[in-house]
Amino acid sequence: MRFLTHKETRFVDANIFILGFGAMKSARRVSAVTFNGLACAGVLAACAVSGAAHAGNLEQVPVDPVVVVAAPTWQGFYVGGTAGYAFGADDRVGHKNPAGVLVTRRAGDLDGEGFNYGVQLGWRGERALSRGSFVYGIELGYNGGDVDDSFVNGGYTGSVDLNHVLGLRAKTGLTNQSGNTMVYGILGYVHGDFDYAVNGTAGGDTINLNTAYDTDGYSIGLGVEHLLSDSWSVKAEWEYYNFGSKTLFDAGGSSTVATPTYSNVQLGLNFRF
Structure with a gap:
């Protein structure tokens, strides 16, 4: 067994010191890294807690609901009323004797005009188009009022009074893009009830007509x-309105031809149900 010399002992002690000092430095580095990591983790945790606390205090912004507005529709049944004025009538009154010979070509004119009122019941269908809609329907209407006229001319007198009109009309039209306004056309069958009178003498014949008729x-x-x-x-x-022509006879066979026509403008209000 060999014992170390004094010089060898000092060399070993120096190496042990160096190794120990290095171990202490490594330990301090590890401690510093560990401390820094823990510090960063702590800061992050604090930030997360603070953010969560602030997030819990945020108020939700209310969102308005989306309102879907239904498109206007014309579909369905409706009732309504009108008020109007008739004008522009043109009925030239003539006179024929019982043999059918024209005695007077123009005894006078009956140009009925006046205020009138009406009621109607109808139905409409509707088809959507790329812009607006196509609307179609049928309407039953009644019109009455005070549409009349009379004349006195060269020994003749005459008068006409429109009592009422019944009509069955087809109406078709197009709406604007928003669908709330419609422009349409009208084509209808009408049945009119009239009081008609012509009295006078010419060419050796007298007409004495006072009758009610419908056409x-x-x-x-x-x-x-x-x-x-x-x-x-x-x-x-x-x-x-055009009611065509109708030959009217008095009791003795003298006659005249009634040809009532007129225009009517009116305003109305409808209720769809």
Whole structure:
């Protein structure tokens, strides 16, 4: 067994010191890294807790609900009323004797005009288009009022009074893009009831006619209607009436030919149900 010399002992002690000092430095580095890591973790945790606390205090911003507005519709049944004025009538009154010979070509003119009122019941269908809608329907109407005229001319007198008109009309039209206004056309069958009188003497013949008669005809027209709400609408119309011609005889066989025509403008209000 060999013992270390004094010089060798000092060398070993120096190496042990160096190794120990290095171990202490490594330990301090590890401690510093560990401390720094823990510090960063602590800061992050604090930030997370603070953020969560602030997030818990945020108020939610209210969002308005999306409101879907239904498109206007014309579909369905409706009832309504009108007020109008008739004008532009043209009925030239002549006179034939019982043999059918023309005695007087123009005894006078009966150009009936005046205020009138009406009621109607109708139905409409509707088809959507790329812009607006195509609307079609049928309407049953009644018109009455004070549409009349009279004349006194060269020994003749005459008068006409329109009592009422019944009409069955087809109406078709197009709406604007928003669907609340419609422009339409009118084509209808009309049946009129009249009081008619012609009295006078010419060419050796006297006509003494005072009668009531009814006759069929047609109507054409244009209109515009605007929706005030889902149920109510207002309209304005122009309509031309033509009742054709009808030969009227008095008791003795003398005759005249009635040819009533006139135009009518009216405002109306409809209720859809």
